[in-house]
Amino acid sequence: MSNEALRTAADAVLARLVGDTTGTAVLREDQWRAIEALVADRRRALVVQRTGWGKSAVYFVATALLRERGGGPTVIVSPLLALMRNQVEAAARAGIHARTINSSNTEEWDGIQAEVAAGAVDVLLVSPERLNNPDFRDNVLPKLAAATGLLVVDEAHCISDWGHDFRPDYRRLRTMLAELPPGVPVLATTATANARVTADVAEQLGTGEGADRALVLRGPLDRESLSLGVLRLPDAAHRLAWLADHLAELPGSGIVYTLTVAAAEEVTAFLRRRGHAVTAYTGKTENADRQQAEEDLLANRVKALVATSALGMGFDKPDLGFVVHLGSPSSPIAYYQQVGRAGRGVEHAEVLLLPGREDEAIWTYFASLAFPPEEQVRRTLDVLAAADRPLSLPALEPLVELRRSRLETMLKVLDVDGAVRRVRGGWTATGRPWTYDAERYAWVARQRAAEQQAMRDYATTTQCRMEFLRRRLDDEAAAPCGRCDNCAGPRFGGEVSPEALESSRGELGRPGVEVEPRRMWPTGMAAVGVDLKGRIPPGDQAAPGRALGRLSDIGWGNRLRPLLAPHAPDGRIPDDVAAAVVTVLADWARGPGGWASGAPDAPARPVGVVTVDSRTRPRLIRSLGEHIAAVGRMPLLGSVEYRAGAADAPVPRSNSAQRLRALDGALEVPPALAAALAGAEGPVLLVDDLTETGWTLAVAARLLRRAGAEGVFPLVLAVQG
Known part of the structure; x- marks a missing residue:
């Protein structure tokens, strides 16, 4: 032919x-x-x-x-x-x-x-x-x-x-x-x-x-239908209020992107309460629910999907009228890719970035998931080489200091490089020579840092925003678009109604997140000499607990991140945080399953407070325990402490198995606390600053239950994630 x-x-x-x-x-x-x-x-x-x-x-x-x-x-x-x-x-x-x-x-x-x-x-x-x-x-x-x-x-x-x-x-x-x-x-x-x-x-x-x-x-990357803009607002409450006031004004239906699952769920709940038809779409959304959400957006049955990057590539709705980012992606290329969902089959679509002060902390977290240092990679290869059978991810975790998601990504890279191979039952080492390309990994890290700086520059530039993005993608035809807020003037102001602002402050200021207790020990602990496996006996478990907020929240997360940052100064609990913790306790007591709920099967009221010993924030946790004890009119019974010498050994934050191995035998109930528990007829509140994997609370609760506590209710300031 x-x-x-x-x-x-x-x-x-x-x-x-x-x-x-x-x-x-x-x-x-x-x-x-x-x-x-x-x-x-x-x-x-x-x-x-x-x-x-x-x-x-x-x-x-x-x-x-x-x-x-x-x-x-x-x-x-x-x-x-x-x-x-x-x-x-x-x-x-x-x-x-x-x-x-x-x-x-x-x-x-x-x-x-x-x-x-x-x-x-x-x-x-x-x-x-x-x-x-x-x-x-x-x-x-x-x-x-x-x-x-x-x-x-x-x-x-x-x-x-x-x-x-x-x-x-x-x-x-x-x-x-x-x-x-x-x-x-x-x-x-x-x-x-x-x-x-x-x-x-x-x-x-x-x-x-x-x-x-x-x-x-x-080809050239200009999108003639897109009108780009940036709206800088004072805080998260103003950004939520702005969305509540102006979402209906945006053309057609669209996408509101957030940086985290927690933020997507928060924003969805708030906008629904304000009368907007929106649905959350994240990596945690069940497949059937995702499909329904996509169909609802395609049919314009919802005003917006509030989504993470799970709705990034490939979603095809030609008449998508807007994309709003509540928080800035860390890369201009990723940002361009997401905003490209809009305006494919319409003459005009609005694209708006509402950056937040929590963005940088979230960038830092995701950057921490990069390819591991050579020592950790070599350790993994050595473990696989010494094994007499393939090792699954759960079996590897107790033996290497990497959290599962990072471990899996690393193994996939090593598989492509020929150093390991995925087989039935897990992973094996191939024995082939492998070189750690430190120069390449360092270059990629520098690129990520440069991309983050470019997003800061995008938010503050007075030049054409579309031209800025196109130049970052090396588009040689980049030129001023004549449509963005810098070329044609802002199309949106930062005004919010007092009612919406009050409502958003109430939403973001509402404290309290449930903390699910650990119910199963990690697999493979016997390989590292820890005799714990299977289900944690009910008599050793903590009860469901509470946290003031998540560090990834756009509400309390913004208040807690500076307080709990690795190098933040230790000091007494701030008054506003202490007051919010009391609110959490009151809501917890009166809520479903709370000790003051009046339900026939309600647990007994806590009779004392126990704190967890801290290497980095002893004054903060001690003052928090004292405050809760004073407000609740119950004694501060003491602290679960680290054994002599154990307090100086770092506890890995890599994965559950490694963390449990480090904690096993490191904590103890001192005699004075054991005596106080023996005389206490009821459950206790277990107070700590931060829970990430949940294993410190699980190990401390097990010790307290075995020392005579009738029940253990964990209460922490923040949940990591």
């Missing part, structure tokens, strides 16, 4: 895809160039184009043309379920049968794989995590690679650790690329890649010369 005839056929597929019956739909020139490279020349191509440009049209049109010519199914590696659902529906419009394999449909995998083998599937969408699942990698992936007619890497910036959203599972694609038969075309697409990421991805796609080299098609 001539290229002219191929172009005519491609435009016909596009018309079916977009539902055009007039014959006016035609491909953009770069869309055609990419399709021509894939179908006629069987090349590899990287398309870097703004959100809404039509990257998915390239691979659906190419799929239809390749399948008509007898090609195998297209395999799309796609990062998010929302994207997969959108794309299955889009493919069906063009007569393309698409199926997905991901964590939400495990019961369908066997049937889908049989359909693929029978040639009944045109497009198979696979989540990147599947690529390194042992069964999928060893049994499915080789057959899939052999049969694939087109491989698509969507959101391809994830393949590069220079990118803002690097995902180790994506690097498994290097193996699949190497195993593809000659002549199988490959397409990588992204809307968020600067020059460095573009070059890195292009190199991974194809490093040959001439016709074997990957074709890179990079």
